[in-house]
Amino acid sequence: MRYKNSKKDNYALTLIKGVILSFIITLVSFIVFALILTYTNITESVIPTVDSIIMILSIAIGSIYVAFKVYKKGWLNGAIVGLAYIAILIAIRRLISGNVQYNVYLLVKVAISIITGVVGGMIGINIK
Template identity: 35%
Template sequence: MKLKKRYINETKEGIDFFWIIKGTIIGYFISLICFLLVGAGLYFTHMSEGIIPTIVIIVYLVSIIVAGFYVARNTQSKGWLNGGIAGVFYIVILIILSYFFLPDFNLSLPLIGKLVLGFIIGAIGGIIGVNL
């Protein structure tokens, strides 16, 4: 008796939002793990708290690359596009959460730069994911 997969992408062409959403969730899971490890490192060692902004950016970039890689690995085509969209989703969700949880958050021009950077980093992860 063969078990059927819950989701079958028959064409493997174009944009696949199922894998993009799943990749974005995996990216956030990786971010959570990394932030827990960094928090433990800050608590148990004498690391300066001044490095936190740099670590946050590195964790975001790594998470977006992994999300783009995962999406492209599962879609097998247009990895740069699928990975880039996953990167944009990651940043959009981050912006929405910031809007609700940070009282002094405002929509400004640097957010467009973050969206573009999210697309580029996700596209790089997608290119790597398709070619490996």
């Protein structure tokens, strides 16, 4: 694949950077949200919604980054970032809790991750 910039980054490294960027955004966002949750009167019932919003924004930004760097097949590169992100989250959850419930909720999260990656990739490839 060719790159917009003249750096000699390879394709896999760019994908890894995009996924790492997504996780950094997720980590920072969750820390900020935890502080807000701790020091305000916001109830814990908003956690699932905020979790989904953070996941979507993180994947979108990581996908935009990758598609901007690799200017071919933005939708595919974005989907790869989304799929890698959710796969790593599932693996981490399995390591921490010992099990993962494979149900409709998880399937919806996987679908949202891939779709978000595709849309982010489309946006990233069209940024000039």
